[in-house]
Amino acid sequence: MRLTITYENHIPINAFRWTPSPELEPLHYHSSLEIGLCISGSGFFYFGEKRYRVAAGDIFIVNNRELHIAQSAECDPSTYIFINFDPRLLLGEEESLLLPFAYSSDHFDNRMTSASPLSAPIGALIEKVWYELDAKQDGYLSMAKSALLELCVLLLRHYSTGMSKLEWKRMSDSFRRMRPALAILEERFREPLELTDMADALHISPSRASHLFQQELGRSFKDYLLQLRINEAKRLLISTNLSAADVCFESGFQSIPSFYRLFKSIAGISPLDYRSKFSVCAIIENTRQ
Structure with a gap:
């Protein structure tokens, strides 16, 4: 499910507090980039097939392609501050700030735990963006943008330290x-x-x-294009009720037999088995076990 993000101000940044439902809701994605801070409670955060346990102080990074949803624990509901912002905001400043969000979903850890040395300063900047946009004092948009840019610089430096x-x-x-x-x-x-x-x-x-x-x-151009189409097929299989044939064509494949063959060669299971294993209902059952 794709969410449409609108911005209240001419600078494309939103900040809001949110308590997820204890019932697992459909996964979604949106054109904005997103950073979330859990400020209380516990639960889970889902990114496609990945599931993270959530505790206060944890930070989550979401790009504009990955399916995701948060879920509260029934007896300890979680509350977050989320920041949504348009990727072009970073592109207009310094395009390297987009690098932490240009991750490969399968190999990226979306969670920065509260134990990370960077969690506290990034969490403070998330709270500052939320406060400025909520209080709307003089110059609040400049302050919010400044805090967001500082936050993204910290992310850039953090992820760059893992490489020479x-x-x-x-x-x-x-x-x-x-x-x-x-x-x-x-x-x-x-x-x-x-x-x-x-x-x-x-x-x-x-x-x-x-x-x-x-x-x-x-990887080759064909392999890269194929992976994009497979990722889209996975997203449609677990977030819509489209038939496998419709998923095939909506994902860019031109032939149903080749779609089934290529999907299984990459995912290891058929499209329908993938839907059964990773649909919202299947995730709920796995959570209860």
Whole structure:
């Protein structure tokens, strides 16, 4: 389920307090980036097939593609402060600030626990953004934006420390170099796309574009496009009631037999088995066990 995010101010930042339901609700995604701070209680936070236990002080990072939902513990409801903001806000300041949100879902830890040394300063900045947007004192938008940018700089420095300077520079350069092609892929992966479309976006030859995909992303253009389509199929299977055939075509596949074959080769199970295993109802049953 896609949520439409609207912003109350000309600077595209929202902040709000929220207590999730103890009943597990459908997973959703939205075009905004999101950072959440659990300020009390306990429960779970779901990101697609991943599930995290939640405690006060934990921080969660959500990009604009990943399905997610929080759930409160029945006898200890959790309360969060969430910040939503438009990715273009960071792009207009310093595009490297987007790097922590350009994660690969399968290998990324969305949770920063309260035990992390960075949890307290980031949590304080989340609370500051919420306070400024709620109190609306003179200059509050500038203060909220300033706190958000500081927060994102801390995230950038945190994730960059796990790599050598050379590795981080390579990742940053790769992000900048490939961004035009990746933007087209994320927007149009449901359509028929060819390597020549990527070459045109990057203003290079198709052979050079093929080399860049392999060199910078560690996979071919076809493999990257296939993964986007498989991820979309997973999202539709667990968040909608569409038939497997409809999921096939909505995800960009042109043939139902090839969809079933490719999905199983990557996910390890068939599309319908995937729905049975990771649907909201299945997650609820697993939680109760």
